[in-house]
Every structure is written in structure tokens, then in C-alpha cells.
Amino acid sequence: MFFNNQIVLITGASSGIGEALSYAFSKQNATLLLCARNEQELLRVKSNITTRCEIFVCDITNYLSVDVMISSILLKYQKIDVLVNNAGMSQRALAFETEFRVDEKIMNLNYLATVYLTKKVLPVMISQKKGNIIVISSISGKFGFWQRSAYAASKHALQGFFETLQIELREYNINTLLVCPGGVKTNISKNALGKDGTPHGTMEALQLKGMSPESLAMKVLHASARGKKQLLAGQAEVFLYYIKKWFPWLFFKIVENVKGR
Numbered sequence: 557m558f559f560n561n562q563i564v565l566i567t568g569a570s571s572g573i574g575e576a577l578s579y580a581f582s583k584q585n586a587t588l589l590l591c592a593r594n595e596q597e598l599l600r601v602k603s604n605i606t607t608r609c610e611i612f613v614c615d616i617t618n619y620l621s622v623d624v625m626i627s628s629i630l631l632k633y634q635k636i637d638v639l640v641n642n643a644g645m646s647q648r649a650l651a652f653e654t655e656f657r658v659d660e661k662i663m664n665l666n667y668l669a670t671v672y673l674t675k676k677v678l679p680v681m682i683s684q685k686k687g688n689i690i691v692i693s694s695i696s697g698k699f700g701f702w703q704r705s706a707y708a709a710s711k712h713a714l715q716g717f718f719e720t721l722q723i724e725l726r727e728y729n730i731n732t733l734l735v736c737p738g739g740v741k742t743n744i745s746k747n748a749l750g751k752d753g754t755p756h757g758t759m760e761a762l763q764l765k766g767m768s769p770e771s772l773a774m775k776v777l778h779a780s781a782r783g784k785k786q787l788l789a790g791q792a793e794v795f796l797y798y799i800k801k802w803f804p805w806l807f808f809k810i811v812e813n814v815k816g817r
């Protein structure tokens with residue numbers, strides 16, 4: 557088991573993909589450090605975990621809380637072997653209707669908070685000369701799509717940041733895996749922000765018909781253990797990535813006709 561006895565910090569562990577990743581790492585006998593804002597949901601996830609596990613109620617956009625979380629982890633465990641940057645939220649509103657504070661909120665969580673946390677963990681991994689960073693980006697980090705301007709922008713930003721880290725960290729034996737899933741069956745579309753910042757509240761077909769978080773989690777662990785740098789996972793959305801790459805004119809013809817569905 558590749559992650560046996562490793563210390564794994566997962567953000568957004570209270571639901572969806574983060575929850576499934578927590579169970580997958582637990583099956584590998586890892587020690588789980590679960591971070592999210594909702595304490596009840598974190599406790600529920602923890603109750604399903606059989607290996608050593610601790611919860612951290614932390615809003616990662618609150619940098620002081622992140623500092624406190626990392627300090628207490630290092631005091632107790634002295635190391636972090638795996639950082640899973642998973643916490644994030646999506647958007648469902650046209651760009652010209654979306655209030656700027658919504659753009660800020662999505663960018664703050666999906667991009668800036670992820671970078672802040674990573675920069676807190678990197679010195680530890682560099683001194684260990686060992687580590688795995690897993691970033692749950694999105695296929696929206698590869699192309700723009702209806703009603704996801706801020707979301708796609710934040711995930712494109714992650715691509716730029718972590719691709720650079722992949723290059724810079726090679727000599728420190730730290731692998732960075734950028735995960736770009738298409739639709740996954742979670743509450744992401746329900747929790748997505750509308751134009752005024754209120755939750756969209758709708759479970760969309762992309763999620764309902766999407767892959768299970770458990771099957772994505774298995775692929776993620778497998779890819780990270782093998783030192784892969786990128787994982788594209790999904791159905792038709794992944795084909796769109798290749799269509800954009802090789803036939804950009806066809807990509808725009810297809811997505812312009814989707815009209816936000």
C-alpha cells in the first residue's frame with residue numbers, strides 16, 4: 557500500500573469528492589487530517605474511518621485559521637506527506653450578470669486559499685525532501701464554459717500555478733498531480749453560487765449522470781502513487797478537451813449550442 561502510515565491532509569473532506577478520497581486513503585492505512593467548515597459533517601465522515609483520523613474545522617479562506625491548523629498539525633505529527641487541495645465551489649450565472657463579489661469569492665476559495673495553504677505546507681515537504689500534492693481542479697480548468705466564468709478562471713489559474721510547481725519541485729522529490737474531472741455525482745451544482753452569491757440549489761444532469769466520487773477517488777490515488785502529473789477523468793467533457801486542442805473551431809460550435817445546460 558503506497559500511502560501506508562502517511563499523514564494526509566484533505567481540504568473539503570466533509571462531502572463529495574473529499575469524502576470519497578478520505579475513505580480511499582483510509583483503506584490504504586493512512587492517517588487522515590480532515591479539513592472543512594461543517595463540523596457535524598466532518599464528524600460523520602470521521603465516524604466512517606477506521607484508521608487514525610482528526611478533524612479540523614477551518615475555513616481555508618481565513619488565513620489565520622489555516623496558520624493555526626498547520627501549526628497544530630506540525631506540533632503533533634511533525635510532517636505532512638500528502639496535501640489534497642480539494643475544497644472548492646462552482647458557479648451558475650452568466651459572466652455579465654455575476655456580481656463582482658461572486659468572482660472574488662470563487663477566486664479567493666478555489667485559487668488564492670489553495671495557494672496559501674500549499675505555501676504553508678511546501679517548506680515542510682521541501683525539508684522532508686518528499687511529498688505528494690494533489691489538486692482537484694476541473695475540466696473547466698481546460699476550457700471556458702457557459703455560466704462558469706469565475707469557476708473556469710479559478711481552475712485555469714490553478715493549472716498555471718501547479719504546472720509551474722511541477723517544474724520547480726522536481727529536485728525535492730515532491731510530485732504534484734493536477735486532477736481535471738468532468739461531472740462527478742456530488743452536491744457541487746447545488747452549492748454553486750448564482751449571480752448574487754446565493755446557492756444555485758439545483759442538482760444538474762451533469763452531476764446526476766456523472767461518475768461516482770468513489771471511482772474518481774480510486775483513479776486519483778492510483779495516479780498519485782504512480783507519480784502522474786495530470787489526470788483527466790470523465791465522459792463527453794473530456795472529449796471536449798481534445799476537440800478544443802485539435803479542432804478549436806469545432807469546440808466553439810459545440811459549446812455555443814449548449815446554452816448553459
Ligand SMILES: NC(=O)c1ccc[n+]([C@@H]2O[C@H](COP(=O)([O-])OP(=O)(O)OC[C@H]3O[C@@H](n4cnc5c(N)ncnc54)[C@H](OP(=O)(O)O)[C@@H]3O)[C@@H](O)[C@H]2O)c1
Pocket residue numbers: 567568569570571572573574591592593594595597614615616617642643644645646665692693694695736737738739740741742743744747763766
Ligand atoms: N462534482 C463535480 O462535478 C466536480 C467536477 C470537477 C471538479 N470538481 C471539484 O471537486 C472539488 C470538490 O467538490 P465536490 O464536487 O466534492 O463538491 P461539494 O460536495 O460541494 O464539496 C465541496 C467541499 O468544499 C468544502 N469547502 C467549501 N468552502 C470551503 C472553505 N471556505 N473552507 C474549507 N472547505 C470548504 C465543503 O465543505 P464545508 O461546506 O463543510 O466547508 C465541501 O467539503 C471542488 O474543488 C470542485 O471544483 C467537482
